[in-house]
Amino acid sequence: MEITSITESHLSQCAAIMIDAYNAPPWNCQWTSEKAHQYLAELIDHKDFVGFIIYDNNEPAGAILGHKKTWWTNSQLMIDELFVSPASQKKGCGKKLLQYCEDYAGTNQIELLVLMTNRYLPVYNFYEMMDYTLADQYVFMFKQLNL
Template structure:
């Protein structure tokens, strides 16, 4: 079952996010407090859209997005999406994307955008769900 995000679910979502990203693929080292603060930044955003995935009355995943103003039509940017490792590759991530896709259609928005780590399984998951590699944009950073 998928429900709209409730702020009371923040701790559980942060713990799942840590399970997903604190590993050899992502090489993150999220603490619970930092993960909660990170997710809360999205929740407090003016155009936040979030959902949680529930299985047997337990949160097992979530998607955090926001509506982004764009010159020709607003779009949804996926800020974070995660599903507990033990239930990955069972269609639950696709269910979360489908909820957002329905929101996009209901509000006549342009579509989705996101960024992810190219050296993990995530790009293939998104490609399988109809996303394309954007040839016209380049994600850049400067390390200090």
């Protein structure tokens, strides 16, 4: 497996992986190619973007995208997305991407990796297995607007 930094040239590969991953169970989203490209381009365009794509047998298999963030206590790497194609899941791609981010953080004086996930889906157990801690004091809130 090979991991490389994401650039705009990887956008189509990342969008294809994301659609493949998120439109399948358990997520069952309905990402279109246009929306996936737009969403990922917004992440890549962030001035403090950090992202990596993993290849398995020279085929794009997964990606992790985030951004550096300054906080009063330390520097953070906010992981916005981590996805692995269904065909490449359970092969260690997600673990390798997270470890690569940890190594990147250590090299760049980033002391904390932060992410948000769904407690009721299997990926929650994956993050626990990778030693991520549930922060009970934080909640994710939203308000649906009727447009």
